[in-house]
Amino acid sequence: MKALILVGGFGTRLRPLTLSKPKPLVEFANKAMILHQIEALKAIGVNEVILAINYQPQVMLSFLEEYEMKLGIRITCSVEIEPLGTAGPLALAKQKLIDEPDEPFFVFNSDIICDYPLKEMIEFHRGHGGEASIMVTKVDEPSKYGVVVLDEETGKVKTFVEKPAAFVGNKINAGIYLLNTSILNRIQPRPTSMEKEIFPSIAEEGQLYAMVSMGFWMDIGQPKDYLVGLRLYLDYLRRNSSLELAVGPNIIGNVLIDKSAKIGEGCVIGPDVVVGPSCMIESRVRLSSCTLMKGVRVKSSAHVSGSIIGWHSTIGESAQVSGMAVLGENVHVSDTMFLQGVVVLPHKEIKSHFVKPAIIM
Ligand code: GDD
Numbered sequence: 001m002k003a004l005i006l007v008g009g010f011g012t013r014l015r016p017l018t019l020s021k022p023k024p025l026v027e028f029a030n031k032a033m034i035l036h037q038i039e040a041l042k043a044i045g046v047n048e049v050i051l052a053i054n055y056q057p058q059v060m061l062s063f064l065e066e067y068e069m070k071l072g073i074r075i076t077c078s079v080e081i082e083p084l085g086t087a088g089p090l091a092l093a094k095q096k097l098i099d100e101p102d103e104p105f106f107v108f109n110s111d112i113i114c115d116y117p118l119k120e121m122i123e124f125h126r127g128h129g130g131e132a133s134i135m136v137t138k139v140d141e142p143s144k145y146g147v148v149v150l151d152e153e154t155g156k157v158k159t160f161v162e163k164p165a166a167f168v169g170n171k172i173n174a175g176i177y178l179l180n181t182s183i184l185n186r187i188q189p190r191p192t193s194m195e196k197e198i199f200p201s202i203a204e205e206g207q208l209y210a211m212v213s214m215g216f217w218m219d220i221g222q223p224k225d226y227l228v229g230l231r232l233y234l235d236y237l238r239r240n241s242s243l244e245l246a247v248g249p250n251i252i253g254n255v256l257i258d259k260s261a262k263i264g265e266g267c268v269i270g271p272d273v274v275v276g277p278s279c280m281i282e283s284r285v286r287l288s289s290c291t292l293m294k295g296v297r298v299k300s301s302a303h304v305s306g307s308i309i310g311w312h313s314t315i316g317e318s319a320q321v322s323g324m325a326v327l328g329e330n331v332h333v334s335d336t337m338f339l340q341g342v343v344v345l346p347h348k349e350i351k352s353h354f355v356k357p358a359i360i361m
Pocket residue numbers: 006007008009052053054080082083084085086089108109110111112144145146147162172173174175195219221
């Protein structure tokens with residue numbers, strides 16, 4: 001069985017992190033976003049993953065070569081000269097997607113995290129006999145997604161409306177599809193939207209079905225949602241009694257700490273914290289609802305909450321970083337600074353306070 005992951009786009013909503021690496025390679029819970037997906041695909045027997053790329057293919061490829069070996073799965077690329085949207089890349093990769101014997105294939109948006117109920121999806125797809133299955137999930141704020149109206153009994157999709165202006169329903173496209181290869185006859189290799197063009201027409205013909213997933217789900221392509229996704233994911237690890245989570249008197253709630261990180265005396269860490277490899281957390285540091293990427297140093301008595309700290313950055317002694325701050329790679333915050341809700345581009349030094357959201361270039 002094959003799968004295609006849509007890894008195009010510039011990841012602008014996850015800047016400044018995506019100024020250092022393509023969005024699918026940004027770590028989520030200490031593992032590149034795309035590896036969560038490839039592992040889930042491998043686990044249900046997918047033997048080839050095709051990455052539909054339109055940006056920095058060399059960076060992606062050298063990273064994934066390593067994992068081809070480690071995970072024992074074929075990873076190939078289909079490179080666009082111009083961005084082909086969310087459907088065009090399927091037509092471009094047509095020859096790669098057609099398998100012998102003819103089998104349906106998975107398509108993933110690269111920026112979603114969930115419990116990947118892929119086995120259930122294969123059963124669901126076989127059961128209804130239509131051409132296409134999409135996974136849907138319930139959300140409170142459907143307007144920023146593709147909304148799916150379906151027949152509750154059969155799962156047959158009545159309408160698919162991408163980013164509706166008015167309320168249509170609260171079940172949304174979760175960005176995971178299982179498609180028969182016949183779908184490829186409907187798509188041309190030019191810029192085309194799966195959500196605006198292909199799905200509405202398949203739905204009209206009564207060939208599109210939706211499986212409602214009850215597990216956790218999040219699109220982690222924006223900093224705020226990234227942190228919400230992290231909370232849901234860590235909770236999922238806890239409920240599945242994962243041994244990865246940290247334990248100790250100074251740990252509150254769900255916390256993931258890479259084994260190469262060093263934690264000083266008197267720190268209080270959690271809830272919902274991820275500490276990356278080679279991080280140095282000095283004494284009396286307070287961390288909550290945040291991610292520290294690889295090689296971050298937090299000096300003594302500093303506080304970090306509700307924020308993402310990029311690779312190899314430093315938070316000075318007694319400094320406070322909070323309110324959805326996102327620091328790019330190699331940012332250095334001086335001692336005692338107060339930073340609230342700022343976005344800091346890579347390689348900056350911060351020597352003054354910022355009490356309200358700003359972009360520091
Ligand atoms: N190869 C390629 N080429 N990939 C692309 C291109 C392109 O031109 N444009 C976007 N992508 C990829 C993105 O990298 C992402 O993995 C996926 O297609 C979806 O694009 P987003 O930009 O993340 O879309 P969205 O989040 O606004 O909406 C989509 O995802 C929602 C769920 O998170 C839609 O599919 C919605 O219907 C859906 O609800």
